[in-house]
Every structure is written in C-alpha cells, then in structure tokens.
Amino acid sequence: MKWVDTNIFIHYFTDGDPLKTAASLALFQRVRDRLEVLMLSEAVVAEIVYVLSSRGHYNLSHADIVARLNPVLRLPGIKLPHKRICLRALDIYASSARLDFEDALGLAHMERVRSRL
DSSP states (O other), X not given: OEEOOHHHHHHHHSOSOHHHHHHHHHHHHHHHTTSOOEEOOHHHHHHHHHXXXXXXXXXXXXXXXXXXXXXXXXXXXXXXXXXXXXXXXXXXXXXXXXOOHXXXXXXHHHHHHHHHO
C-alpha cells in the first residue's frame, strides 16, 4: 500500500507535465487492475478539489471536478477513511455551485451522525 498526495491526482487529471501525467496514469491503471493499493486522507481529497477549482490554476466547475474525482475514488484499490462520507460530500458539492467542498464534507459527516441517532 502506498500513501499518495494531491500532486499524483492533479497530474492524473491535468496535462501540465507529460512525464508526471504518464506516471500517474500508469499508477491508476495498476490500481484499476488491482495490482496496486493507494491510501489517502480527507485532507488530500479537499486539496484536490481546491486546486482543481482554483481560479488561478484550473478553474473547473463543481460538476467537472466530481466527474473526474468520483470514478477514481470509487476504485476498490483506493483506500480512504470515511470513503462513503467523502463520496457523499462530492454529491453535495456537485449540487451547489456556492458550497465549498469542506462545507459539503461537514454536511456529509452531520448526515452520518444524524442517521445513527
């Protein structure tokens, strides 16, 4: 199992550096083929969303970010504590152009707690 950070995802989702993009693509293909397991945290997911939405960098819409990130996070070889909550947060984030991902993540955690009461 390898711990990964934001840059691996950013290189995978964008074409900034061809060598790093190719290496990231190969890594995620190994994950898809169940040859590799990657671990990340909620903070990494939040930073990915922040960078992809940043006006100074990529300026992607909420829907575009979720369309890119959701299928990758759903891979069985992607390990993330509270994975279901992060996926729910992405759904919430996609539904509102004004909501920050961190707020969507907070809402998803509140929903989870409320469902257990």
